[in-house]
Amino acid sequence: MTRDERRAMWHARIEAFKASGESSVTAWCATNNICVPSMYTWLKKEWQKVDTAPTAQQWVSFDTIAPKVSMPSQLTLAIGVVSIQIEEGFNPTLLGEVLQVLQTHVK
Numbered sequence: 001m002t003r004d005e006r007r008a009m010w011h012a013r014i015e016a017f018k019a020s021g022e023s024s025v026t027a028w029c030a031t032n033n034i035c036v037p038s039m040y041t042w043l044k045k046e047w048q049k050v051d052t053a054p055t056a057q058q059w060v061s062f063d064t065i066a067p068k069v070s071m072p073s074q075l076t077l078a079i080g081v082v083s084i085q086i087e088e089g090f091n092p093t094l095l096g097e098v099l100q101v102l103q104t105h106v107k
């Protein structure tokens with residue numbers, strides 16, 4: 001059995017356990033002739049996969065519009081734990097490059 005086949009088999013077993021409504025892993029494993037420690041090992045892998053899955057982020061594009069009223073000459077852009085202060089006369093190319101890096105690395 002290949003690694004992918006084994007993963008698929010255990011994923012199907014875990015889904016069957018969840019769908020069964022059984023609250024006891026031990027009881028479900030006994031009924032289905034599954035090794036309890038193996039089931040817990042694969043459940044742990046499933047939980048870790050969920051815990052480490054990247055959160056969905058959606059970047060929004062926008063067009064700048066010339067202000068019709070007097071506006072502050074600086075802007076603070078916050079993305080996750082990173083905050084960037086953008087002042088009048090900023091370099092748009094540099095800002096674009098910084099945003100690309102943040103898009104790749106900030107979660």
